[in-house]
Amino acid sequence: MSKKYRAAIFGCGMIGGLADSPGDRKIITHAHAFQQSDQCTLVACCDTKLDNLESFKQRWGGSVRSFSDYHDLISNEQFEIASVATDTATHAAILKELLALDGVKLIICEKPIVADFEQLREIEDILSKHQEKTVLVNFSRRYNPGFGKLAETVSSGALGRPEYFSGVFSKGLYHNGCHVLELLEWFFGPVAEVTVNANTLFDGDSYGCYYLEMERCAGVLANSRGDEFSIFEMDMLFQHGRIRIAESGHRLQIDKPEESELYEGYRMLSDVHRLEDSLPQSMAHVLQYGCDALEEKKSDAGDILAAHLALSGRLLRLRDRLAAGETKIRFDRT
Numbered sequence: 001m002s003k004k005y006r007a008a009i010f011g012c013g014m015i016g017g018l019a020d021s022p023g024d025r026k027i028i029t030h031a032h033a034f035q036q037s038d039q040c041t042l043v044a045c046c047d048t049k050l051d052n053l054e055s056f057k058q059r060w061g062g063s064v065r066s067f068s069d070y071h072d073l074i075s076n077e078q079f080e081i082a083s084v085a086t087d088t089a090t091h092a093a094i095l096k097e098l099l100a101l102d103g104v105k106l107i108i109c110e111k112p113i114v115a116d117f118e119q120l121r122e123i124e125d126i127l128s129k130h131q132e133k134t135v136l137v138n139f140s141r142r143y144n145p146g147f148g149k150l151a152e153t154v155s156s157g158a159l160g161r162p163e164y165f166s167g168v169f170s171k172g173l174y175h176n177g178c179h180v181l182e183l184l185e186w187f188f189g190p191v192a193e194v195t196v197n198a199n200t201l202f203d204g205d206s207y208g209c210y211y212l213e214m215e216r217c218a219g220v221l222a223n224s225r226g227d228e229f230s231i232f233e234m235d236m237l238f239q240h241g242r243i244r245i246a247e248s249g250h251r252l253q254i255d256k257p258e259e260s261e262l263y264e265g266y267r268m269l270s271d272v273h274r275l276e277d278s279l280p281q282s283m284a285h286v287l288q289y290g291c292d293a294l295e296e297k298k299s300d301a302g303d304i305l306a307a308h309l310a311l312s313g314r315l316l317r318l319r320d321r322l323a324a325g326e327t328k329i330r331f332d333r334t
């Protein structure tokens, strides 16, 4: 198959291309996703930091044309797919210019999509005028087959009604908890209320213990600074079983009850179905989803983007209200 899409990467840092290398089994950067794709060729990249630009070029090929100013990339190159992997505060300005380019069909933007409400409103407004473009926010689990299987299990009702969830994760509620909230909103609908049990502010983010009421389920989340280790785990209890996310999402399980061999009359969650770990190829799945959406093999990209924009608004509100010391934060239905 010929490589039909030309791609450009804006931001050549960790997620842009420095967190993995050609030949690695893991595909967790934008550059690696383009390199392994049989539909895309990376033609250009840009970064204001010349060290990163040089390291990126050494890793991903000297023929990729590089720029230190993204405006020069935009003026000089033709491409159909763009990855925005710069610092969060710069996403909105770059997105705005990319959306105005006729040739650009797919944009994969890192999360968080914006840094504040003003940028969110501006981007929402421009996006509403460019609905012909496919824009994905890289909440990578959303495009991952394993997590997709869990979402299907929830929505099919195969485990009955949801009862509670509990999750623990490292790093801030805004910066890393956004992945947890994205997952919870995908499975259980928008968050309606957050009640703070404990909260510590550090470096512009929140750490503590929170009770969340989602549209279809409620539960608790707790996070820590994660200076010594990373964690991302979740148990979701249903009428007829449990979903378990462990080992940072590498272990996904659907556990169903069966008669206990030890205790007569008791049923234990010993019927364990472990799903294949597709997280190491997360960026390849995001890109494949984007290419499929361009070819109309996926029809829900617009709905997912709308959900992610709405989530971004709730996350910004949560971040700001927690910083203001509020202990109960309600979210309007929008």
Ligand SMILES: NC(=O)c1ccc[n+]([C@@H]2O[C@H](COP(=O)([O-])OP(=O)(O)OC[C@H]3O[C@@H](n4cnc5c(N)ncnc54)[C@H](O)[C@@H]3O)[C@@H](O)[C@H]2O)c1
Residues within 6 Å of the ligand: 010, 011, 012, 013, 014, 015, 016, 046, 047, 048, 049, 052, 068, 069, 070, 085, 086, 087, 088, 090, 110, 111, 112, 138, 139, 140
């Ligand atoms: N989806 C995920 O799980 C995930 C994981 C890590 C990072 N991220 C997000 O990805 C983004 C980048 O994170 P990172 O860890 O790769 O950071 P990084 O600092 O390693 O890389 C960002 C790069 O963007 C460059 N840059 C900044 N402004 C620029 C501009 N105007 N033009 C061109 N280049 C510019 C910087 O010089 C830097 O090289 C952030 O928004 C972050 O939140 C998402």
